[in-house]
Amino acid sequence: MIKAMIFIDGSWLYHVRPYLLNLDGRQDFELDYRALPILIRNYLVEQTGAPVDLVRTHYFGTIAVNKPGHDNLRERQFYEMLNKRCNYQTEIYEFDFKNREAGRRENCLEVGLSTAAVYNTFQPGAYDIACILAGDIDYQPMIRQIRNMGKRTLLVGVKGANGFYPVHPRMMEDPNMFDYPMLAMDEHLDKLHYERTEQMRTCDSCGKEELSTFTSEWFYCKSCRDEYKQLRSRQTPVEG
Ligand SMILES: [Zn+2]
Numbered sequence: 001m002i003k004a005m006i007f008i009d010g011s012w013l014y015h016v017r018p019y020l021l022n023l024d025g026r027q028d029f030e031l032d033y034r035a036l037p038i039l040i041r042n043y044l045v046e047q048t049g050a051p052v053d054l055v056r057t058h059y060f061g062t063i064a065v066n067k068p069g070h071d072n073l074r075e076r077q078f079y080e081m082l083n084k085r086c087n088y089q090t091e092i093y094e095f096d097f098k099n100r101e102a103g104r105r106e107n108c109l110e111v112g113l114s115t116a117a118v119y120n121t122f123q124p125g126a127y128d129i130a131c132i133l134a135g136d137i138d139y140q141p142m143i144r145q146i147r148n149m150g151k152r153t154l155l156v157g158v159k160g161a162n163g164f165y166p167v168h169p170r171m172m173e174d175p176n177m178f179d180y181p182m183l184a185m186d187e188h189l190d191k192l193h194y195e196r197t198e199q200m201r202t203c204d205s206c207g208k209e210e211l212s213t214f215t216s217e218w219f220y221c222k223s224c225r226d227e228y229k230q231l232r233s234r235q236t237p238v239e240g
Helices: 010-024 035-048 073-084 108-121 137-148 169-173 222-235
Strands: 002-009 052-065 089-096 129-133 152-157 199-202 209-212
Touching: 002 010, 002 035, 002 108, 010 052, 035 052, 035 129, 035 152, 052 073, 052 108, 073 089, 089 108, 108 129, 108 137, 129 137, 137 152, 137 169, 152 169
Parallel strands: 002 052, 002 129, 052 089, 129 152
Antiparallel strands: 199 209
16 A cells, blocks of 8 residues: 655645636636545556555645735635545645735745655655645755655646646656656546535524535625625725
8 A cells, every 4th residue: 555645835726726717618617625635546546556545635825814905714714624624634824914015925835835745754654655736846855855765756737838837847857856747637627626516504693594505614694794795895994
């Protein structure tokens, strides 16, 4: 049995999502975060000819705090969905705007991912193959270190087209970085498409039942959401 761990650069994946969405052409295309680890596991089974145990899916993301006019509720709901419904191990870094329009660029996410990947490399028997969803060449020293420890590496990327190439060319061409051909997500859209199903949800604020496709842990009905939006627009100073 081969053990694999997945390390996802959430900023990169977020950046890639609209491209996958456009490529699919369906207005309702959504990335199925539960299907993604399964796709990766099946690909590794194909590549290695051995059964693969997916030990963990690590997801690294950022969240904006104290950003003027910005409510991060949707981001919090998204990360909660990844953690509770998709069993991702999430590590989310706060990006504090300190109530200013622009914030300083921070690299917590990249360093966090690299630290976790290298840490696990040094835990005996933790995993054999690191599957990396990222496109930045800054990860090269991390990948080299992982391979120096005798682990194998797989790049889960995107081929891209029409001027959008989110994976650094060296990541794809350097023979010393990855042990398997890149798994291109754009070639497997059929397996990554999330089918939304409507279900009856109970509003956590007013208790009303409503048919919804929302899958978040907590749920607010349409009228409560509208009310909240109005309240916010009155509280937040007008931008511009
Ligand atoms: Zn309600």
